[in-house]
Amino acid sequence: MKLNNLVLKNFVRNLNNYGLYIFALIFSVALFFSLLTLTIDEAAMEEITTSTPMTALFSVGSVTVVIIIILFVMFANMIFIKRRHKELALFQLIGMNRRKIFGILLLENFIIYFGSLIGGILLGFFISRLLLMLLLQIMRVDMMVEMQFSPTAALITAAVFVFIFIVLMIQNYVFLKRSSLIKMLKLNKTSESTGKPIGKLTIVFGIAGILMIALGYYMSQTMFDRAMENPVMLPIYMVSILFLTILGTYITFKCSVAFVLNMVRKSKNGHVNVNDVLSVTSVMFKMRSNAFLLTAIAVITAISITAMSLSYITYYSTDKMLDSRTPYDYTVNSTEEIDFYEELLNEEGYEIDRMEKSFMHYNVATTEENTKVELDNLESIGLVIASDAEFDGFDVSENETHVTGTMAILDMFVSFKEGDPVTFTDDKGFERTVEVTKTMEEGILPAYLSFGMPVLVVDDAVYQQLAEHQPESNAEYEMPSELYAFNIAGGDNQEVFELMDDEENPEFTSRIQEYNETIQMSGMMAFIVGFLGFAFLLTSGCILYFKQIDECEDEKGSYKVLRKLGFSQGEILKGLALKMIISFGIPLIIGLLHSLFAVKSGWFIFGIEMWTPTLIVMGAYTVLYSIFALMSLGYYRKVVRNSI
Amino acid sequence: MLLKATDIKKSYGNKFNRTEVLKGIDINLNKGEFVSIMGASGSGKTTLLNVLSSIDNVTGGHIYIDGVDFTTLKDKKLADFRKNDLGFIFQDYNLLDTLTVKENIMLPLSIRSMSKREAEAQFDSVAGQLGISNLAAKYPGQISGGQAQRTSAARAFIHQPKIIFADEPTGALDSKSASDLLKKLQQLNETLNTSILMVTHDATAASFSHRVIFLKDGQIYTSLTRGEMSQDAYYREILDTQRVLGGVVDEAE
Numbered sequence: 001m002k003l004n005n006l007v008l009k010n011f012v013r014n015l016n017n018y019g020l021y022i023f024a025l026i027f028s029v030a031l032f033f034s035l036l037t038l039t040i041d042e043a044a045m046e047e048i049t050t051s052t053p054m055t056a057l058f059s060v061g062s063v064t065v066v067i068i069i070i071l072f073v074m075f076a077n078m079i080f081i082k083r084r085h086k087e088l089a090l091f092q093l094i095g096m097n098r099r100k101i102f103g104i105l106l107l108e109n110f111i112i113y114f115g116s117l118i119g120g121i122l123l124g125f126f127i128s129r130l131l132l133m134l135l136l137q138i139m140r141v142d143m144m145v146e147m148q149f150s151p152t153a154a155l156i157t158a159a160v161f162v163f164i165f166i167v168l169m170i171q172n173y174v175f176l177k178r179s180s181l182i183k184m185l186k187l188n189k190t191s192e193s194t195g196k197p198i199g200k201l202t203i204v205f206g207i208a209g210i211l212m213i214a215l216g217y218y219m220s221q222t223m224f225d226r227a228m229e230n231p232v233m234l235p236i237y238m239v240s241i242l243f244l245t246i247l248g249t250y251i252t253f254k255c256s257v258a259f260v261l262n263m264v265r266k267s268k269n270g271h272v273n274v275n276d277v278l279s280v281t282s283v284m285f286k287m288r289s290n291a292f293l294l295t296a297i298a299v300i301t302a303i304s305i306t307a308m309s310l311s312y313i314t315y316y317s318t319d320k321m322l323d324s325r326t327p328y329d330y331t332v333n334s335t336e337e338i339d340f341y342e343e344l345l346n347e348e349g350y351e352i353d354r355m356e357k358s359f360m361h362y363n364v365a366t367t368e369e370n371t372k373v374e375l376d377n378l379e380s381i382g383l384v385i386a387s388d389a390e391f392d393g394f395d396v397s398e399n400e401t402h403v404t405g406t407m408a409i410l411d412m413f414v415s416f417k418e419g420d421p422v423t424f425t426d427d428k429g430f431e432r433t434v435e436v437t438k439t440m441e442e443g444i445l446p447a448y449l450s451f452g453m454p455v456l457v458v459d460d461a462v463y464q465q466l467a468e469h470q471p472e473s474n475a476e477y478e479m480p481s482e483l484y485a486f487n488i489a490g491g492d493n494q495e496v497f498e499l500m501d502d503e504e505n506p507e508f509t510s511r512i513q514e515y516n517e518t519i520q521m522s523g524m525m526a527f528i529v530g531f532l533g534f535a536f537l538l539t540s541g542c543i544l545y546f547k548q549i550d551e552c553e554d555e556k557g558s559y560k561v562l563r564k565l566g567f568s569q570g571e572i573l574k575g576l577a578l579k580m581i582i583s584f585g586i587p588l589i590i591g592l593l594h595s596l597f598a599v600k601s602g603w604f605i606f607g608i609e610m611w612t613p614t615l616i617v618m619g620a621y622t623v624l625y626s627i628f629a630l631m632s633l634g635y636y637r638k639v640v641r642n643s644i
Numbered sequence: 645m646l647l648k649a650t651d652i653k654k655s656y657g658n659k660f661n662r663t664e665v666l667k668g669i670d671i672n673l674n675k676g677e678f679v680s681i682m683g684a685s686g687s688g689k690t691t692l693l694n695v696l697s698s699i700d701n702v703t704g705g706h707i708y709i710d711g712v713d714f715t716t717l718k719d720k721k722l723a724d725f726r727k728n729d730l731g732f733i734f735q736d737y738n739l740l741d742t743l744t745v746k747e748n749i750m751l752p753l754s755i756r757s758m759s760k761r762e763a764e765a766q767f768d769s770v771a772g773q774l775g776i777s778n779l780a781a782k783y784p785g786q787i788s789g790g791q792a793q794r795t796s797a798a799r800a801f802i803h804q805p806k807i808i809f810a811d812e813p814t815g816a817l818d819s820k821s822a823s824d825l826l827k828k829l830q831q832l833n834e835t836l837n838t839s840i841l842m843v844t845h846d847a848t849a850a851s852f853s854h855r856v857i858f859l860k861d862g863q864i865y866t867s868l869t870r871g872e873m874s875q876d877a878y879y880r881e882i883l884d885t886q887r888v889l890g891g892v893v894d895e896a897e
Contacts, residue, residue: 090740093730093738094726095723095728098719098723181700
């Protein structure tokens, strides 16, 4: 019986423990490979990036995936090699030298990595097509996809994995070099849960950690408002918020959690039940020793949820954004141009709804409520005023006004709330005040005519009154006052656009074109960010799972004792379930809270809807994340069942 | 003389906070001798065994096995040394759960060039003597503690080392399994002429050996040789020494 035989046998029987690890590896290779294939496949790339040159985004995505994979693999490797110290020590005892042991590790890792590499590339080849279809679906591009196996992508993937392999081997080498035999033999006897009593300092820090996070949250909510007053401060605010929350998170894991759990423990006054033994007392110390890891996981969870939420907000808001900024199918510059296109389209059998509207620019007195920015202390700002007689669907009473085209991001400059008074002024004494009775996100003018500002619809009588008191125009150029637009009866489509899209035809802006550009841009962004988020979710979930396996093996003895004391499997598992909730829940909740506040502080830059897309992202993340908690619980169940 | 250790010192901690565990110990072990080391908790007996068996480094002093000082050897030489000359038995067996009993026992043979037949013969002989031949295909999880410890002993003996180091081999066993194991060790010690150095806190276990060395506070307190004594008389002698050594017998762990 040769050594390699035995080692292989040992490895194969250990494979059970490696199962999830190998799965995660294969999956990360597959993700990386398919992302790479998409980047390299010229046909696919051309289709994807015709209007949006975003190859760079894909490259950034791939690099990030590689970094995630490297960190994950290194961490998992460390857990596994520590887990196996007993075996490694035994090998040394029977007279293997370190080089030989290193050779064994090399062989094992070789099998794992290159096995997963091949598996991952195969899987990646299949899912790359799926992913491309998904991407095109997200970007709302209709196209049949043909994917070819890309040897270049396979080569790059292989190269990256060889690199990771080398890094791992260095890590293993250093571990072997640094740990003496006596240390390895004793490793299983020193558990990380050497409980130091909770001192006063812990309490102080525990409270400080929570306060720091709270302060960070508070600052994040007022950041943009303050930054409007003093833009130079924005980066300073951002850095201090990051600093506060990240350090606060670390201290929370290091001290606050232990401190809070200790209070729970104290409140029981010695009457700990089985749930407490298995969850509170166990987690309390483990959290402390894993504070750094948990901080990293919580922070990156927060970053990825935030990024996913924001990109999804953009994607999700596209339609509403267009309703607000580009309300008509086509906009041109004169009646003649509408005539031109009407003729053109009628020939092809398309009917159009013509829109020729007039409106005017008028001054609105600034008040504390409606103007956030000190616009050089202007007493009034120019906004577009429209008559309810001109625009369909409006019926505004004489002393009222409806505000259209409001967007969250505009609130930082001008904001009108229902009930606010609005005073029109010609800056020479004429004033007319009406009350805002309705605000809506939909716009009635394209953004380039309203300068991106809200448009106020007033009663025709008021409109006429204002028109009589036109202030003298002091602008350097004529303000636009006419809208020439048309909608396609029965809905616009790509064919109409292509009919009109000709260099010889008069210029126009098209809603469908703008829609495609926006949706492709935001779709691709959402796709890549989602992709990275998923890779991260997978790896961080695995790491927490491995940690739990590790703890489970350490605590095997306790389950045996508990069962000998007469506790049933169910009772023990209930306690362990509580432990899972704490161990997985706390990093998740902190991550979710961080991202919620991060999203809240700046979402309006990205779109119109916040809650729905954010909650969808968070919900999906939580569900997928919980799978790892359930898997850990499953592992515990197996161990508890076999413990006696 | 097979093993000769002179002025062994071992201390832990840093420059400012040192704990001396072994304060200069001299020990000799002859070929085929079975020696026990006894002492209260914290007397340094396990540390001594670790140091003598090359698991731990000494802070000072020299250890010669067959005239070779291994305290100065590099990893590769040291590994060869363990491979050929040393065998280990631990309190917690140290068996690999993923290998069968037979595979566990054969592990030390797997790293040397030995024909399959020879290896089989070795296994049959050792397993037969320890009475575990019928367990060969079982996994460590499926056998009792006594059987596991005999498996561990078989692994220590299979490559016919010069010395076997046993750290509380009976510590986790019931008295029946313990005396079974010790009888087997005694037998193997006689038939194979392998030296055994055993740390124990159990006077019964110690009474199987030729000589008992008592440690106190990192120094050798005294030693007892069985000579022509009956095992019973020897046992009582050991108990008496233990009593003198300090504390009640029951406290000696």
